[in-house]
Every structure is written in C-alpha cells, then in structure tokens.
Amino acid sequence: MVHEPAGQVHVAAPPRVELAGPVLEPPQADRVARAGGQRLGLCGGAQRGHDDRPGNQRGAHEACVHPVLLDAEANAPIVHRSREGGQRALVFDVGFSARSSSRRSRSFKGVQGGTVGAGDTGGTGRADVVVLTALEIEYRAVRAHLEDPRPVRAERGSLFETGVFRSGARPGGRRVAIHMTGPGNPGAAALVERAAALFAPRAVLFVGVAGGVKDVALGDVVAADAVYDYETGKDTESGFLPRHKTHQSAYGLVQLARTVAAADDWQRRILPGATAPRPRALVKPIAAGGRVVGHERSDVGRRLAAVAGDAIAVDMEGFGFLAGAYVNQQLDALVIRGVSDLLGDKGEAHDDRWQPVASRHAAAFAFELIGRLPGAEAAPGAPARRRRKLGVQELGGLADLLLEVPGLSSPARWQQLLDELPTVGTAVGRQSASRAEALALLRTCEAHRALGELVSVLDVLAPDDPAVAELARRIEGLGLG
Secondary structure, eight states: OEEOTTSEEEEOOSTTOOEEEEOOOHHHHHHHHHHHOSOOOEEOEEEOSBOSSTTOBOOTTEEEOOOEEEETTTTEEEEOOOTTOOOOOOEEOOOBOSSOOOBOOOOEEOTTSOEESOOSSTTSOOOSEEEEESSHHHHHHHHTTOEEEEEEEOGGGOEEEEEEEEETTEEEEEEEEEEEOOSSHHHHHHHHHHHHHHHOOSEEEEEEEEEEOSSOOTTOEEEEEEEEETTOEEEETTEEEEOOEEEEOOHHHHHHHHHHHHHOGGGGGOSSOOOSSOOOEEEEEEEEOSSOOOOTTSHHHHHHHHHOTTOOEEESSHHHHHHHHHTOTTOEEEEEEEEEEETTBOOHHHHHHHHHHHHHHHHHHHHHHHHTSOOOOOOTTOOOOOOOOOOHHHHHHHHHHHHHSTTTTSHHHHHHHHHTOTTTGGGSOOSOOOHHHHHHHHHHHHHTTOHHHHHHHHHHHSTTOHHHHHHHHHHHHTTOO
16 A cells, blocks of 8 residues: 555556545544455555535544445546535445455444445355354364355354255255354254345254263264253242243254155265264254253253153254344244264263264265255245246156156055145156156256256156256256245
8 A cells, every 4th residue: 555645546446446545544444354355455544634625624533434335347436425515535435245346235333333335145146055063073064064165254254164065956056155153042043033134045054062961972973853942931939930942943944854865865975984883864853042951950950851752962052043044034944963972971081072074964864865855946025037938848858758757657656746735746646657747747857947946856756867967957947946
C-alpha cells in the first residue's frame, strides 16, 4: 500500500479492478478486514478537517467508514450514502470466484453494522447438503468422503468447506458443505441458521459421536428420529422438576434413514474399511444436554432414565441443532451418531480408540443417506421453472430401463416397489410390471415430481445395478431428478 501526496491510496485487487480512496487508519482497517471475511481489496479512511460540502464539518481523525460495492465489469463504484449524508470512503471488492473472474453478489456487515449488498447466499453458491460436526475427529471422518474440498469463509468469520460427493447412482455427484461447530447446543443452533442462509441446502445433517445409554454396542450408529432436551426444568426446594422438550427430525429423512439402516449397504462406505464385529444402525430417539454423562447412576443418568426412557444415546448438540432447523421450515434435518462409549465405561484411552471408529461409522451412514436423497429441487423462493413433459421416445427409453431392473418382472417385487412409493403407487396397476404399467408409473412420477424418489427406492431394491444407474443419469440429464 503506497500513500500518495493527495492522501489517496491504491490497493492491489483482482484483475480488472482498481480501488482508490482516502487512507483508513489501522484499527478500522483491521476491523473491516475481519468483517469482510474473504479476500478483500479495500481502502477507506478517516476524514480530516472539513467536508467539502457546505455546512458539514468533521473533527480531525474522525472515522468515516462506509462500504462501496464495485461493479467488476464496469470498473466503477456503486456508492451507498449514509443516512447522515456524510462522505463515505471505504471501498472493497465484493467477491471473485476462485475459478472465474465474474462478480458474485455478496452481503457484508460493515464496521457500523449496516448490511451492504443484497447477496443471495453470501457469495458461496448452493450446496445440496450441509453436514455439521462438533469435534475435529468427526470433521475429518466426514471430510474424507468429499472430492476436492475447498474453504469458504462466510460472513462473520464462519469457515466452511465445500466439496463433491459422488454416488454410483448419481454420476454428477452432490455438492456438500461441511463445518465444525464446536461442542454444545447453542453453537449447533446458530450454525444451522447460518448454513441455511449461505447455501440454501435441501438437507442439513449433524454427524458425530455419542454415548450409548442402552440397547447399543460400541461402533453402532443411531439416526435420531427425535431428540430430547433433558436439562430443561425447574429447581425447587424438593429437587429438580424436569420439563423436557422434544424436537423431531424431518419425516422424510427419518424414513430414508430406516431404509438405509435396513439394507446394511452403508457399511461398505466405512473408511478405511469395515471392522469386525459389523456395526448396526438404528433409528431411535436420543437425548441432548450440556453435560458429559459419565455414569448411568449419576444425577443426569438417573434423570435420563426418568424422563427419556426410550433414548438409546446421549449427545451435547442434537437438540440445539434441531431447534435451529425448526425455525427454517423449508430445511430438513437429521442427527446421526456413532456410539463411542457406554455410560459407566468412559475414559481418555477409551475415547482415543473408539471416537475415530464411531466417527467413521456415522460418516459412512450419513453419506450413504446423502447418496440416496431424491433429486435436487429449486431453492425456496427461487423463481418457478416450467417443467417440460417427457416426450414419447424419452418416456419409452426410461420404461425399457425400468423393466431391466432385476426382479421387477416378479409381481411381488413390483408391488414392493409401489408400496415404497405411497404418493404415486396407488395410481398404478399392481398386478405385473408390464410395459404399460411401467409407462404409467413413470408418467405418474413425472406428474408428482417423484422421479428422484423412484430412483432412490430402486437404489435400495437393486443397489449398484447398471440399469438403475443409467435411469438416474437420464433423469438427471433431462432435468427431472
């Protein structure tokens, strides 16, 4: 940064952008750099003496800070003036993609707390799924499933990474964002809200380890259909009166988790490989609170038995996570935990051995579920697109592929497929998988926008089948997933 005689400063910036403005004093510069988050070209300043407009004076060294958005194509600032009408001198670039020089809309919090710009997702783009973890060992287990993870620094300093997860049935892969919240319910709740605003995901998962309460073994995986808050209550002279609350996981994700748990195919995703004995997966309630529960006869252990008797595991973030999802009505959420210890059997050496194992098991289950999610839909609030109807030849090609799926020629298997599609299955003949019935099923799925759901069910009935993979590829290629 070089100071010029007139008090102007030129700052290095991305290609085709040059920024200029009065000098920004170091304290304000530090604050603005932190507020901006990503790589910024910035300048700005402290106004000295008089403003050049009549009747407006400022004292020496009075900070004059206001963000100005720069149009990268026109190389011209877009000035936002203050309510007071004062001169504003802070200028910064509003975000260039690491892969392209096109400008992305971005929203920043300025030093004075005003929001600048009208960003849709904070410059980060969409992600199909966001996966949150509390601990580093959990984060590493999740990250291992992504291709080319890259950092994304969001507004107010939150650091995410985004990468691609590829599943056999969906060659294009899914974009997944990951973040480590740290332990506790409050952080988990806050980051759900932030992830929803940044990435507009279809689903958000909390993946990590938990303590087993009953009916589970070390290494087992629990997908929580509900999470109890065991700490809510009232302290009285006679003792603690529990008033626990419950949040439910998203119904669709719970149903998909039951399917994944029943098939056991998720175990093949365990990195670096499945260990003996093979872990189980269960879909049951868990409990959450701010304490590490060390023994079943502890105060909290007895409380769990009294108020959350059907909870089979306990964690520290699940309730806050689902509470954060509850206020985002368009966001589906699910908690997935690997059992790393049992109540009464916890210690540092024990954690060193079992936390990595349980983390890998939970991550394997989570990504099997992600791979089976129905095709992506438009983000909430996005303009509706006219969906074209399948042509006769396209429909016939999909029907031929459907009939190639092993076992569907059997009436029992055909009925099983329809039973797994309750929204559309009742509208289709259930006697046999004739070509006419296959065409009818595809038309019905198209009308209900359930072609992605059809592929997900076929993935379960015929995992790794080439016909299912080709069917998924064609449906995605037609934009109907």
